[in-house]
Structures are given as structure tokens and as C-alpha cells.
Amino acid sequence: MALTLHFPAKTVTTITQFPENPKTLIVQQCKTTKDLNQVHAHLIKSRFHLNPTISENLLEAAAILIPATTMDYALSIFHKINEPDSSAYNIMIRAFTLKQSPQEAVMLYKTMLQNSVEPDRFTFACTLKACSRIRALEEGEQIHAQILKSGFGCRQLVTNTLIHLYANCGRIDIARKMFDRMSNRDVFSWNSMFSGYVKTECWREIVDLFNEMRDLGVKFDEVTLINVLMACGRLADIELGGWISEYMEEKELNGNVKLMTAVVDMYAKCGHVDKARRLFEQMNIKDVVAWSAMISGYSQARRCKEALGVFHDMQMANVVPNEVTMVSVLSCCAVLGALETGKWVHLYVKKKRMELTITLGTALMDFYAKCGLIENAVEVFKKMPLKNVFFWTVLIQCLASNGQGERALETYYIMREKNIEPNDVAFIAVLSACSHVGMVDEGRELFVSMSRDFDLEPRMEHYGCMVDILGRAGLVEEAYQFIKNMPIPPNPVIWRTLLAACRAHKNVKVGEESLKNLVTLEPMHSGDYILLSDIYASAGRCEDALRVMNQMREQGIKKTPGCSLIELDGEIYEFLAEDNMCPHFKEVYDATENMMKRIKSAGYVPNTADARLDAEEDDKEASVAHHSEKLAIAFGLIRASPGTTIRISKNLRVCTDCHNATKIISKVFNREIVVRDRTRFHHFKEGSCSCNDYW
DNA sequence: CGTAGTACTA
Numbered sequence: 001m002a003l004t005l006h007f008p009a010k011t012v013t014t015i016t017q018f019p020e021n022p023k024t025l026i027v028q029q030c031k032t033t034k035d036l037n038q039v040h041a042h043l044i045k046s047r048f049h050l051n052p053t054i055s056e057n058l059l060e061a062a063a064i065l066i067p068a069t070t071m072d073y074a075l076s077i078f079h080k081i082n083e084p085d086s087s088a089y090n091i092m093i094r095a096f097t098l099k100q101s102p103q104e105a106v107m108l109y110k111t112m113l114q115n116s117v118e119p120d121r122f123t124f125a126c127t128l129k130a131c132s133r134i135r136a137l138e139e140g141e142q143i144h145a146q147i148l149k150s151g152f153g154c155r156q157l158v159t160n161t162l163i164h165l166y167a168n169c170g171r172i173d174i175a176r177k178m179f180d181r182m183s184n185r186d187v188f189s190w191n192s193m194f195s196g197y198v199k200t201e202c203w204r205e206i207v208d209l210f211n212e213m214r215d216l217g218v219k220f221d222e223v224t225l226i227n228v229l230m231a232c233g234r235l236a237d238i239e240l241g242g243w244i245s246e247y248m249e250e251k252e253l254n255g256n257v258k259l260m261t262a263v264v265d266m267y268a269k270c271g272h273v274d275k276a277r278r279l280f281e282q283m284n285i286k287d288v289v290a291w292s293a294m295i296s297g298y299s300q301a302r303r304c305k306e307a308l309g310v311f312h313d314m315q316m317a318n319v320v321p322n323e324v325t326m327v328s329v330l331s332c333c334a335v336l337g338a339l340e341t342g343k344w345v346h347l348y349v350k351k352k353r354m355e356l357t358i359t360l361g362t363a364l365m366d367f368y369a370k371c372g373l374i375e376n377a378v379e380v381f382k383k384m385p386l387k388n389v390f391f392w393t394v395l396i397q398c399l400a401s402n403g404q405g406e407r408a409l410e411t412y413y414i415m416r417e418k419n420i421e422p423n424d425v426a427f428i429a430v431l432s433a434c435s436h437v438g439m440v441d442e443g444r445e446l447f448v449s450m451s452r453d454f455d456l457e458p459r460m461e462h463y464g465c466m467v468d469i470l471g472r473a474g475l476v477e478e479a480y481q482f483i484k485n486m487p488i489p490p491n492p493v494i495w496r497t498l499l500a501a502c503r504a505h506k507n508v509k510v511g512e513e514s515l516k517n518l519v520t521l522e523p524m525h526s527g528d529y530i531l532l533s534d535i536y537a538s539a540g541r542c543e544d545a546l547r548v549m550n551q552m553r554e555q556g557i558k559k560t561p562g563c564s565l566i567e568l569d570g571e572i573y574e575f576l577a578e579d580n581m582c583p584h585f586k587e588v589y590d591a592t593e594n595m596m597k598r599i600k601s602a603g604y605v606p607n608t609a610d611a612r613l614d615a616e617e618d619d620k621e622a623s624v625a626h627h628s629e630k631l632a633i634a635f636g637l638i639r640a641s642p643g644t645t646i647r648i649s650k651n652l653r654v655c656t657d658c659h660n661a662t663k664i665i666s667k668v669f670n671r672e673i674v675v676r677d678r679t680r681f682h683h684f685k686e687g688s689c690s691c692n693d694y695w
Numbered sequence: 696c697g698t699a700g701t702a703c704t705a
Contacts, residue, residue: 064696087696094696122696129697161697191698198699223699230700258700265701289701296702327702362703390704397705428705461705 030061033069040077055081056088063095071099086112086120093123097130105130106139113146121152128161137169160188167196187221194227206231207240222259229262233269241266245279257283261290268297288322296328304332308341323349323360330363334370337649337676339567342367356383362390369398372647372674372681389415389423396429401680403690405437424456431465435472436680438694443469464494471501472694480510492522499531500653503538511535515548526552526559527652564632564650568639575631578623584635589626591634596625599664607657624657629675633662637669649676654695663687 030036040058043049063074078092089112096105109127124147131140144162152158159182166175179193190213197206210228213220225244232241245263253259260283267276280294291314298307311329314321326345333342346364361384368377377398384391392415399408412430427450434443447466450456463486470479479498483490495517502511515532529552536545562577575582582588608620629650636646654677666673667687675682683690
């Protein structure tokens with residue numbers, strides 16, 4: 001009986017007897033499920049399917065080689081095999097792992113043992129791989145025991161897979177022991193160790209191990225170098241990183257996209273973003289990963305505008321971004337307060353049905369939080385089915401910085417009810433919620449709870465929050481004592497926090513003490529001198545106030561100019577205090593004057609204590625009127641569409657006069673105004689602010 | 696038949 005097969009490529013194969021090379025026939029010529037069905041049918045008709053070699057080839061085609069085939073089909077072939085041997089089982093185990101069901105791969109291995117089929121070294125290798133995937137350490141250990149019994153324990157393949165399993169499941173110590181005892185290590189053994197160290201973030205060990213490798217003259221490959229480059233990036237080890245970069249040039253490996261991406265990422269992480277960019281430009285082929293690496297490089301260097309520029313180039317190059325790309329892009333939008341761009345990204349993510357990974361969700365929420373859109377952030381929060389500590393923390397932080405301290409604490413307690421263990425960052429978020437709304441007792445309790453209930457050692461940031469909580473609430477003396485009792489030496493931020501509290505509560509004595517400490521720690525920070533000078537001024541000690549300002553000037557320290565941004569129609573406008581150079585000078589200053597007139601008739605009284613000290617008495621009013629955020633708000637009032645919220649972000653903290661003025665503006669002009677200052681948000685509406693004048 | 700890159704939170 002002649003067997004004729006019709007393949008799509010118009011190949012006609014005729015089989016008259018047992019094929020000489022069934023593997024070629026089945027494995028290489030079957031490209032689709034349809035081909036496979038045909039071959040399968042003919043094999044049954046001709047009863048060739050009873051031949052174990054043929055059926056195994058058929059199985060391999062069905063289970064592994066043709067990606068579209070379902071496991072059900074493969075299983076139907078497998079079940080018809082009379083007493084399948086280990087290689088048939090191996091195919092099925094590999095297939096299950098490949099088709100994302102490693103759990104079933106491990107189950108099949110157990111079935112195999114129950115059916116008394118002797119596993120071979122490949123069985124062990126692929127079952128262990130399945131265990132690695134699902135981090136089934138216990139199962140892996142059992143298999144390890146069976147391996148030792150079987151006598152395959154000394155096989156290189158088996159040992160390598162075991163090393164990978166232990167390294168991948170958090171038992172890098174066991175992996176290392178096996179690795180050290182191994183007499184015949186190959187590049188896979190080394191690479192398994194490297195990838196284990198990557199997972200556990202033991203960067204130092206990677207560099208040490210690589211140096212050992214070089215000393216021993218062991219050949220390494222592309223995978224080795226990618227792992228080592230990652231380590232160089234994290235350790236900022238530019239020396240080794242640069243060596244690898246040169247080595248690659250020598251060996252002409254610069255055409256390798258993955259390796260080059262790793263190099264670009266390494267340079268960026270070492271702080272050499274410009275070098276990274278030059279190499280990036282030299283890459284002929286750039287995939288999503290390469291583009292994402294460059295964008296995140298700029299993002300981590302806080303060069304957000306350039307990051308968005310690269311993102312733009314990426315789209316021009318028709319490379320489709322993925323979730324990872326969007327995380328960096330959103331993080332840049334958050335920093336810049338680029339609401340329009342970020343919203344566009346969110347729409348894009350929805351339209352392209354990108355997977356809302358927990359990381360992407362976190363970035364999205366953080367973006368809305370940093371643009372002051374609390375409810376949008378909450379909406380993203382609700383949509384996420386699986387929430388981790390990071391995710392909760394961002395929401396808590398969002399509520400805290402937007403003046404909703406009670407809601408922030410509630411969120412924290414809900415998180416605790418869901419048995420999510422807070423980490424150190426979560427505590428920074430709740431403590432800052434307490435300080436923003438003046439919940440002193442809650443703050444104290446949480447600070448204690450942190451180490452008592454969760455074994456978390458308070459860090460500088462936590463001490464800073466406590467100083468802020470006490471200081472803002474007017475307990476300046478207590479805050480001062482708290483700093484003195486700190487077990488670690490306070491950093492400038494701690495003293496600055498106290499100094500700011502001294503200004504709010506007019507405490508000259510502690511204020512002087514704070515500046516004294518600040519000057520030794522960080523003498524060039526202009527804001528500190530200004531704070532103390534303000535304290536003197538408010539206590540009526542103008543001579544001292546001027547003396548501090550002169551002291552600052554003598555040191556050659558320049559004031560950080562106030563700067564406010566407003567985004568209109570996706571474009572960002574920047575204003576500096578008393579800036580005569582801005583492009584819309586006349587328009588802006590006229591608008592500001594009109595605005596000030598209208599609020600004055602509504603009862604606004606300028607607070608000239610916020611004016612520059614060196615201004616003449618007559619000019620003081622003009623000086624406060626030209627603070628950068630007043631200019632930005634005035635510009636927003638004439639340019640933004642009626643009824644829309646005006647959004648300002650500024651580099652310094654809001655001064656008393658601007659805060660007061662903005663409240664009245666929101667009422668007189670019937671506008672919602674959101675101001676993001678360097679530490680928090682102010683939502684102005686109908687004459688009041690979300691911070692309840694506590695900031 | 697075993698090993699691989701890019702990401703978020705104060």
C-alpha cells in the first residue's frame with residue numbers, strides 16, 4: 001500500500017515501507033498542526049504508529065516543535081504509546097514546562113516513577129528545570145535524593161541543573177557548595193552561579209567569581225558577560241565594566257544587541273549616561289529592550305526631558321514600547337508633572353491592552369499622585385487584582401502628600417488587615433501622613449510599632465519624619481531632644497526639618513542651634529540661611545536677619561531662585577521670581593497686576609514678611625506679588641480654558657503670602673488650583689486649601 | 696533535552 005502525503009509546500013512524499021529516516025519526515029516536514037494530523041492519520045492507517053521510534057518522533061512534533069499544538073493532542077498520542085520509555089516521558093515533561101505548566105511536568109515525573117520507568121539524566125534535567133520555574137525547592141530536594149540513588153549524581157548535566165535549581169530557589173549557598181566541589185565545571189556551571197547571584201543581588205560575588213574565572217583562564221560567553229555587566233552597573237564598577245566594553249570591541253562583539261544593551265545599561269547605571277547614549281547611537285539594530293534601557297538610563301539620572309526625547313525617537317523608529325518602557329516614561333512624567341504626556345501614556349496602555357503589571361500599575365499610580373490627581377490614582381489602585389507592599393505604599397504616600405492624612409492611615413490599617421507586611425518605605429509613607437495632618441500621637445505610636453512589631457530598624461528618613469511630626473506640631477524642644485537622642489548622627493535634612501519648624505513656630509534659640517549644625521554639615525545650602533533670617537525677622541530682630549543674609553553672601557552662596565511650572569496644552573511654561581526675561585513678560589505682569597487688584601478688593605492683605613529682606617520697604621509688596629507661582633497662576637488664569645483646574649509645580653515650598661493669596665484667588669476667580677511644592681500638594685478650592693493651612 | 700538582558704515605591 002502506497003502512502004502519499006500532501007504538504008503545503010507542494011512536496012509530495014511517498015512512503016512505501018518503513019521510512020529510513022522517520023525523524024526527517026515527521027520532525028522537519030511537519031510545520032503546522034494540519035500537516036501533523038495528516039501524517040498521524042496515515043501512520044495509523046499503515047500501523048507505523050506502533051513503532052516506538054516513529055511514535056516518539058510524532059510526539060516530539062506535537063508536543064514541542066509545532067508551537068500551536070495543544071497539550072491535549074500531545075497527550076492523546078502519548079496515551080496510545082504502549083509502555084512509553086523514559087525518552088517519551090522526557091518529551092512530555094519538557095513540553096509541559098515549555099507550555100507554561102511546570103506543575104504538570106513535575107506530576108508526570110511522579111507518574112513515571114509510579115509506573116516504574118527508570119529516569120535517565122535528561123529526565124532529571126528537565127524535571128529540575130520545571131522545579132526551578134515554580135521554585136519547588138522541596139520537590140527539587142527529593143529529586144536530588146533520587147539522583148544520588150540512581151548514580152547520575154556525578155553527571156555534569158545533572159549537577160549543572162541542580163546548581164541552577166538551588167541558585168534559583170534562594171539556596172545559593174548549596175549551589176555554591178556543589179559548584180566548588182565540581183571537578184568538571186563548564187561554562188553552564190559558571191553561568192548558573194552567575195544567574196543565581198543576579199537573583200539574590202549578590203553583585204560583589206559576581207565580580208569576584210568572574211575575576212576567578214579570568215585567573216583560571218576559563219572561557220566565558222555572552223551570557224556570562226551580560227550577568228557581569230549587570231553587576232558592574234549595580235556596583236558602579238566602571239573599571240571592570242569598561243574592560244568588558246573594550247574586550248567586546250576587540251572581539252568584535254559590538255553587533256550583539258543584547259550584549260550592547262547590557263553595556264549601555266551598565267554605563268548609564270555607573271553615571272556615565274552620555275557615554276551610554278553615544279554607544280546607544282552606534283547600535284545598528286535597537287530592540288524594545290535597548291530603547292527601554294536608554295530611557296531608564298536617563299530616567300534614573302533624573303534627566304527626564306531627555307528620557308522623553310528618546311521615547312519620542314523610539315516611536316519615530318517604529319519600535320513598539322512595552323510595559324517596561326512605559327514604567328520609565330511614566331516615572332519621568334511624574335517627576336516633571338507632565339500630566340498631558342502621562343495621560344496619553346495611560347490611554348496608550350489601555351488601547352494596546354498592555355498587561356497592567358504590578359510595576360506598571362505602581363508607576364501609573366505614582367504618576368497620578370505626583371500630578372495631584374488623587375482620584376485617578378485611587379481608580380488605578382482599585383483595578384489592580386494583586387497588590388503588594390509597594391503598591392499600597394504609593395497610595396498611602398499619595399493620600400499623605402495630598403492632605404488626606406486620615407485616609408492615608410485608614411489605608412495603612414486596611415493593608416495590615418490584608419496581612420500585607422509593611423516595610424521600611426511603607427513606614428515613611430504613614431509617618432509623613434501623620435506629619436502632614438498633625439497626628440502626633442499616632443506618629444509616635446507608629447514609630448514605636450515599627451521596630452517593636454515588625455523588627456524594622458528606623459533609618460534616617462524615619463527619624464526625619466518624627467522630627468517633622470513633632471516640630472510642625474509646635475513641639476520644637478521635644479524635636480530637638482529627639483535629635484540629640486538619635487543613635488545615628490543626624491544628617492542635614494534632619495536639622496533642616498527642625499529649622500523649618502523653628503520658623504513656623506518662631507523659635508529663635510533652637511533655630512540658631514540648627515543652623516550651627518547645618519553650617520558644619522552642608523555650608524552651601526542657601527535655604528538654611530534664609531530660614532534663620534526669616535525667624536529673626538519675624539521676631540523683630542531685623543539686624544540679626546540681615547547679618548545672616550550677609551554671612552550667606554560672604555560665603556558666596558546664591559539663593560536658589562523660586563521657579564514655577566505650568567503645563568498648558570502639553571507645553572511647559574517656566575516662571576522665575578521677578579523674571580523680566582520671560583517670553584510673555586508684558587502679558588504676564590499685566591495679568592498678575594489685575595489678579596492682585598481683584599483679590600485685594602476681596603480682602604487680601606500682602607504679607608511683606610515674605611518679601612526679600614534687602615528690598616526697600618516700598619518694594620516689598622511688589623516683591624511678594626512677583627513670586628514665581630503668582631506669575632504662573634496669573635498666566636494660567638488668562639490662558640487655560642475656563643473651568644479647568646490650574647496646575648502649578650514649583651521647586652521650593654509655598655510661602656505664607658502665596659498660600660494666602662492662592663486661597664483667595666480660588667474663590668474670586670472660582671477656579672480650582674493645584675500647587676505641587678517640593679514636599680506636598682495644595683488643592684485650593686473655594687477659598688480654602690486641602691492642607692488646612694498646616695504645611 | 697541545562698544557562699540570558701531592560702522596571703516601580705520615600
